[in-house]
Amino acid sequence: MSAPLVDISSVSHRFGQHTVLKDVSLRIEPGSYTILLGPSGSGKTTLLSILGGFVTPSEGKVFIRGEDCTSVPPAKRPTTTVFQDYALFPHMSVGGNVGFGLRMQGVDGTTRAAKAREALALVGLAAAFDKKPHQLSGGQRQRVALARALVIEPAVLLLDEPLGALDLKLRRQMQDELKAIQKRVGTAFIHVTHDQEEAMALADHCVVMNDGRIEDEGPPERVYARPATCFSATFMGESTILAGTVTQAKERTNTVATPVGPVSLPGALPVGSAVVLAIRPEHLVFGETGGSVKLGTVEVSDVVFQGSFKRVLAVSVEDPSLHFIARLPATATVRPGDMVAVSCDTDQIILLTH
Amino acid sequence: MRRIVRIASWLYAIAVYGFIFLPVVVLVLFSLQATSFPIPPFTGPSLRWYDAVLSDVRLTSALVNSLLVASISSLAAVTLGFLSAWGFARFVLPGSGLLRGLITLPLTVSYLIIGMGLLVLFNWAGVPKSLLAAGIGHVVINLPLCFAIIYSQMGDHQINIERAARDLGAPEWKVLLLITVPVMAPAIFAGFFLSMTFSWDEFVISFLLTRFDTTLPVEIWNLLRSGLNPKTNAVGSLVFAVSIVLVVFFELTLLRRKPA
């Protein structure tokens, strides 16, 4: 197996008294699109700043292409950052902005202009070469920032909430373009966001962060289908969470006592383990003819029509502190106040130990 | 009701404009008459006193002195102000708030007292009265102004722009020359322009700290000893004209350059 492109090894960081990263280790493969996903304050932006060289970690080491880069300044490491506010130089033309990195390397004017035009063409802005940044829209500025960072051919491109300032529609559109550009140039992208849809759409490798730690990492399909922790199950997509205790364990099957009755599912945990069962909204079935696992009766509290489906919130009759989140077809006829039986299939239940 | 407010507003505005312009109009008007007293009745246009001003060596050399002191002291003030603003905005320094307070402190003290302090100090240290001494005083009053203007314009966005340049491989001096100075140019220019204006117009410090070679406001002050004098009107009108040209220039170049 080849060495990873980036190897973050046991990194911790403190700002004064406040610890923002706690013993984080992460490897990033060449050519991958990695997303650091987490709520604000989870440490994802600090981790990106450590990768970019803007912050030196209190403990731990960062290797890029096998070299120790822990305290190498930003200019001297093979990373480039795309800033959240783009940080375009307002007094330079778009071409001047994109060519800046090459100019710093001492590349001559003609080559510089040619490469800058090439990079602008890559992001679909070939015509904007002579414009000033303030003449561009938000989405266009975003692309210029991308071209400016890519033109010096970094080994790793770091993106700090690159789509955060764009409106929703433009965001989804830029998202697709980002992915396409990344595949074309083959540079490893590391992208910070708090938007789980963005994460699922873009990532080859998704890293879910919370409270300075990595909660879960892997391909987004795996993280969604089989989240490793309760946080991951609720932050990357929604889940209904049932807390319980293992009461029986035999033949690789566990029986878990929950507020809505016993649930049997595959597992090999010892009796007495405290567990959490997570169920994705699309896996809950409302009505008598449902899945094999009965989850009691609920009273529907809210139905939100979302176009292609209905998002239903309901409260368990057995335990009023238990909330169900379900996704039903747009044609479903539930209304607030309805009392309905809920169920799901055994293999759709995610068994979590914390 | 609305009509009454409108009419009252118009009358009030005209009255205030009248009050504001009355002395200036009188000044310019009576600079244009040939009699030896700038008083009514107005006896017709003449440029006699402008001739007298321009052939008065004391006034013209004072004018050159004023321009020299203003431009050199403003350059010094804006340089010191810019460098310190950059340092405070970009780095976390111990006691930063206190030190920034110290730099802006002279803004709250009147020119008379700043001039007095320097006079006592220079007198004690044996520094002779000179244009240089006045220039030093002008830097003291303009440095905090330049610092405050430039520091207030250095936000997080500005810091990110510099980070981006450094990330793309620019060494510190290129960041300064290619990014920071051009991006901050409006604030730097505003600081320089305001310093120029204040220094150009400053009287008390120059009065206390210069002796033979002096600045224009002090020379005009000396003219005032002779009471009402059309020559004073003429030189005052000239100074006014120069200021107007500067202000209009400033307005057209700097304030209009804001992005659409």
Place this chain on the structure above:
Amino acid sequence: MSTSANNGHARALPWALVTPALGWTLLFFVLPFIAMGFSSLTAHEGGGFTASNYSQFFTNPSYWQAMVNSLEVTAIVTVISVLLAYPFAWILAEQVPERWQRLALMLAVLPFWTSYVVRSYSWLLVLAQNGVINRALTGSGLISEPLQLANTRFATVTGFVHFFVMLLTLTIFANLKQLSPSYRKAAADLGAGPVRTFLDVVLPLTLPGIMVGAFLTFVLCIGDYITPQILGGNNELLMPQLVMMQIGRRGDFPLASALSIILMAVVTIAYLACARWLKIERA
């Protein structure tokens, strides 16, 4: 996020940037103050430590009177200037069509950019015994003898008000423009008439800005030597005139220093008294 320094040279750089400005301020602002403090405690004749420069101020009624005059003139000027400038700024901001506002404001403060000395002299032309006003009044037969306008407190106040009306118009105008129009719309929407809206919404919201402008007026006015010297003459001395007189006629640096320090102390006390209102603006 803090800009943490990564490399060795980054530790020395920030100090290299701020030291020249700090050094300048210490050398040519703080040190002169200390020198002035020492000077104020020395005897004019023969040197030696003495507090008599300060005690003179409290015992000599003419010195004391100069401070009273200064405070009176400054108070009158501040009040009149605010009362004149506020409606004017309001008219510029509310009644003048948007596209003319810039020009109207620029015109309103144009004489602000003329030389300060020349501006005071111009008022002398207007107010003199045979000046414009007296000629107009006698010419129209309203009065038979010219009025004594120059070399009076009235002249000093007029000259000051002229300057500070322009300054305050600028600050109050900026204040009124910063006020979001939604406040006024919301007040109107909730049923307040124009007068109520002004009294209950616009005025309270612009008050902190007025306080800052008034304080600025106070500080600049009480420390100014030019206007009272040219327009007020020597009939009634203000503090800055008294200070300059010690240097000019008698070369008495110690007394001038002591008077300067007393003047500064008064401004500081005024600042502390106003600090409560001035802070509102910063919050």
